Amino acid sequence: xxxxxxxxxxxxxxxxxxxxxxxxxxxxxxxxxRKFDLTGAKPPAPLSEATAGLLLGLAxxxxxxxxxxxxxxxIIRGWITFHTGAALANTPDEAxxxxxxxxxxxxxxxxxxxxxxxxxxxxxxIVEFADDGENARLSGPGIQTHQDCALPAxxxxxxxSALFPLGLDFYFCQGSTLRALPRSTKVEAI
Amino acid sequence: xxDYNFAYLDExxxxxxxxxxxxxxxxxxxxxxxxxxxxxxxxxxxxxxxxVSAATLTPEDTFKVIDQGADDTTNAISIRKFFExxxxxxxxxxxxxxxxxxxxxxxxxxxxxxxxxLVYQVPIPEPLRFLEPRETETRRMHALEDYGLMHxxxxxxxxxxxxxxxxxxxPVMVQDRYVMDPSPIPKFDNPKMEMAAIxxxxxxxxxxxxxxxxxxxxxxLDFEDHPFDPSKAEHPCALCGAEDSYLDEVITDDQxxxxxxxxxxxxxxxxxxTGHIGTEGTQPxxxxx
Numbered sequence: 001x002x003x004x005x006x007x008x009x010x011x012x013x014x015x016x017x018x019x020x021x022x023x024x025x026x027x028x029x030x031x032x033x034r035k036f037d038l039t040g041a042k043p044p045a046p047l048s049e050a051t052a053g054l055l056l057g058l059a060x061x062x063x064x065x066x067x068x069x070x071x072x073x074x075i076i077r078g079w080i081t082f083h084t085g086a087a088l089a090n091t092p093d094e095a096x097x098x099x100x101x102x103x104x105x106x107x108x109x110x111x112x113x114x115x116x117x118x119x120x121x122x123x124x125x126i127v128e129f130a131d132d133g134e135n136a137r138l139s140g141p142g143i144q145t146h147q148d149c150a151l152p153a154x155x156x157x158x159x160x161s162a163l164f165p166l167g168l169d170f171y172f173c174q175g176s177t178l179r180a181l182p183r184s185t186k187v188e189a190i
Numbered sequence: 191x192x193d194y195n196f197a198y199l200d201e202x203x204x205x206x207x208x209x210x211x212x213x214x215x216x217x218x219x220x221x222x223x224x225x226x227x228x229x230x231x232x233x234x235x236x237x238x239x240x241x242v243s244a245a246t247l248t249p250e251d252t253f254k255v256i257d258q259g260a261d262d263t264t265n266a267i268s269i270r271k272f273f274e275x276x277x278x279x280x281x282x283x284x285x286x287x288x289x290x291x292x293x294x295x296x297x298x299x300x301x302x303x304x305x306x307x308l309v310y311q312v313p314i315p316e317p318l319r320f321l322e323p324r325e326t327e328t329r330r331m332h333a334l335e336d337y338g339l340m341h342x343x344x345x346x347x348x349x350x351x352x353x354x355x356x357x358x359x360x361p362v363m364v365q366d367r368y369v370m371d372p373s374p375i376p377k378f379d380n381p382k383m384e385m386a387a388i389x390x391x392x393x394x395x396x397x398x399x400x401x402x403x404x405x406x407x408x409x410x411l412d413f414e415d416h417p418f419d420p421s422k423a424e425h426p427c428a429l430c431g432a433e434d435s436y437l438d439e440v441i442t443d444d445q446x447x448x449x450x451x452x453x454x455x456x457x458x459x460x461x462x463x464t465g466h467i468g469t470e471g472t473q474p475x476x477x478x479x
Contacts (some may be wrong), residue, residue, distance in 0.1 A: 010269065014201060014205075015195055015196035015197075015201055016196055016249050018201060018204070018205070019196065019197070019246075019248040019249070020248050020250075021206045022204075022245070023246070023248050024245070025208075025212060026208075026211060026212065026246070026388070027217065027388075028214045029212050029216060029403070030215050030388045030403040031403070051422075057205070057208070058205055058208060058209055058212075060201075060202055060205050061202075062202070062205075062206065065208070072419050082455070094207075098358070116333035116334070117330065117332075117333045119217055119220060120210075120213040120214075120217065120220065120223075122213075123354060127369060130466060139369075140365075141218045141365055141402070141403040141404075141405065141406040141407075142403030142404055142405065142406070143216075143405060144404070144405045145387075160395045162218075164367070165217050165367060165368070169212070169213075169216045182215065182216035182217075183216055183217070184216060184217065184218060184365065184403075
């Protein structure tokens with residue numbers, strides 16, 4: 001493990017960069033399926049800039065991050081621990097943020113969806129996903145009529161939104177762009 | 191360089207509030223608990239709104255604060271100055287120029303656009319609180335979508351007064367799921383809540399955050415035979431002549447003479463600046479000429 005890969009690549013101006021990162025994350029969550037830029041982080045591969053920016057802006061000692069698949073490496077563990085102080089979750093049900101590629105995150109039922117009295121006690125899944133063409137039509141809060149976007153699947157998201165107000169919230173990150181899919185969004189195939 | 195951390199709050203507190211805001215946007219109308227901090231102002235002066243604004247502001251934002259529609263009241267001015275000092279953000283009194291508007295008890299008359307954020311100061315976030323004081327019970331009622339009690343309350347209004355007497359903090363149903371308190375805005379403002387801007391609600395003392403993404407379905411509760419009526423005083427504004435704005439009633443002498451003026455000062459001034467003059471109004475320039 002090379003130390004410089006762990007210690008470098010955080011925000012250069014923590015409070016202002018975090019504020020901008022949050023604005024992107026909030027705009028994305030408030031406009032499901034729409035693309036927003038999230039720049040400023042320079043993480044080790046295979047973390048994308050947007051994923052790293054989300055973690056720097058939102059994760060800290062009060063949250064736990066669960067890494068799956070190829071994202072569960074010593075360098076990424078070290079980078080997240082050094083820059084955010086977040087604990088790395090050992091079991092899926094402890095995860096506030098879960099990070100990986102789509103296939104590695106399946107099955108979705110392993111992640112906490114909250115409970116009827118506290119639906120906010122659920123996991124946010126950060127998915128490294130390359131946009132490969134629009135296959136889904138979204139509607140619901142944050143969308144005036146409909147929004148088309150690329151999703152890695154359709155059925156799991158339909159099941160997720162059927163759980164509302166319980167459910168998982170998703171961020172899809174590619175390079176320095178991100179899109180969000182909250183549990184409140186209805187998903188149809190196109 | 192300011193001696194304060196950007197936007198006053200420490201980074202860990204802002205992250206905690208930001209996580210709550212994201213959950214709130216994902217579950218529109220649901221009240222997310224958060225660990226409200228002591229602010230350099232007492233509870234009741236907008237500490238919830240200030241914490242939400244602090245967690246939301248970026249250096250590029252233009253910030254506006256209104257108190258009952260007015261930019262020039264003590265509370266609005268002091269909150270605006272607070273963020274001028276601690277976040278060094280630009281401020282404005284113009285609704286169109288602002289990217290974040292913190293409000294106490296009004297929605298601006300001018301339609302808000304995508305990219306704008308409206309932050310409400312909320313005293314009592316729980317719409318069922320005056321009907322059921324126990325938090326454990328109201329939480330269960332929200333979980334079970336058990337809102338019969340709220341309809342009984344509105345029905346009792348009709349039985350006693352002949353109409354629904356609730357004139358402000360009029361309860362709404364969000365996206366057919368959660369009954370939500372819109373904060374003590376006049377019911378005249380309720381229909382504006384289906385808007386293009388993001389709406390964030392902060393209750394400091396009660397430690398709750400909730401939110402509405404743009405275009406979220408927001409329906410004021412009513413009955414088929416007593417439909418919701420967003421009424422206002424039946425007068426034009428005495429200063430700008432507007433007939434579509436929410437009006438304050440101002441008593442002008444000991445004989446009970448009164449005038450009605452726009453509660454939204456920016457809206458009223460912009461109208462007068464473009465030549466709309468009411469019965470007792472003057473163009474803004476003439477005042478200082």
